[in-house]
Amino acid sequence: MSDPLTEVVRLLQPQAVFANPISGKGDWAVRYSEYGKPSFCIMLEGSCLLAVDGHEPFTLSAGDFVLLAATPPFTISSFGPAPCIHLDPKTMTEGAEERRYGEQRGAPDMRSLGGAFLFDNADPQLLISLLPGVVHVQNSMRLAQLVRMVGEEYMDQKPGSEFMLSRLIGMMLVEAMRSVTTGSAPPGLLRGLGDERLAPALKKMHAQVGHAWTVAELAQAAALSRSAFFDRFTRTVGVAPMEYLLSWRTEIAKDLLRRERLSVSEVAERVGYGSTSTFSVAFSRHVGQSPSRYAASGSGPG
Structure with a gap:
């Protein structure tokens, strides 16, 4: 894992x-x-x-x-x-x-x-x-x-x-x-990894970033009801589960575009998007520029 x-x-x-x-x-x-x-x-x-x-x-x-x-x-x-x-x-x-x-x-x-x-x-x-x-x-x-x-x-x-x-x-x-996984971290990944219920779900998300995760599947990994998992995850990690997954997929995509030099379609498939256009829209909204422009520039804004 x-x-x-x-x-x-x-x-x-x-x-x-x-x-x-x-x-x-x-x-x-x-x-x-x-x-x-x-x-x-x-x-x-x-x-x-x-x-x-x-x-x-x-x-x-x-x-x-x-x-x-x-x-x-x-x-x-x-x-x-x-x-x-x-x-x-x-x-x-x-x-x-x-x-x-x-x-x-x-x-x-x-x-x-x-x-x-x-x-x-x-x-x-x-x-x-x-x-x-x-x-x-x-x-x-x-x-x-x-x-x-x-x-x-x-x-x-x-x-x-x-x-x-x-x-x-x-x-x-x-x-x-x-x-700082014991509680002193701000809401985010580290605090989530310090939560014994959320840690298994976070590890699964990271292990299979391209999987079409649902809140129900992740809640099962955390041994919590769907609503309890959603509330606990959002409070501890600072964002809702699917929003966190989108954010992490974007970080992986940035790395694949910049360091691995994969094509936009290859990256889209690797991080779990059914189509290149859907990936491009999500990436552009999160990063502020299209995947192809990001890859051509060699780095993101700033």
Whole structure:
């Protein structure tokens, strides 16, 4: 049976578009302006304070992983007061040279790796729509192991590091998404996967995206009455079952058109439409342009 989280990561194909080692000693503070796209922070050593606009400040400790889905303005700092340095993440470039804040000499109190995701032409809104504004994963032995490996790969820059980092970042993304299936996610796929009744139905939809699903069939998979399933799905996932299926079929279709270079008729058949014209109308309504134009442009709007 298809795993929905694997499918999401496969569609996004995450890579670390840039990452910078950051260290601090003594009292220091750095204020980043809005970035607007998914970014992450990996704590390698020590601890610091993270204050994301619109959220309560919290402590980051070694082994922690933070994912900011849309990256609003935020401040990262020591625990003591300090003058704030202002930076624009959109003008920062990748580099293995460590950015040092506070006291310039001596062993740092904290070391971290901060970066942003590149999703291989995919629309990052797919990820942003799945996650809460701030994902903070802590006390995870599995994640701590990944954090250590990312730090080693990034600092050593051995042959094959780019490939290794892209895979490790993808694994961290899955761990982050797993961590929010327990109820902290906004209405959507992740919250649905955290619901023991809805999860089997969602997995069936993803496993056979081209099947002519009915609400009755999905309700049976969830062991719920048709009306109870419809209400629970709509409340938990945020849209009605058939609307969700349409949305996911569109994401699959976008991938097939862009990456697989299939014809419009082949894609229509693959994602469960009886005719090319019906598929084209549904795709155009959802994406804002026809399948053929989307395929020719190489990516969607934005």
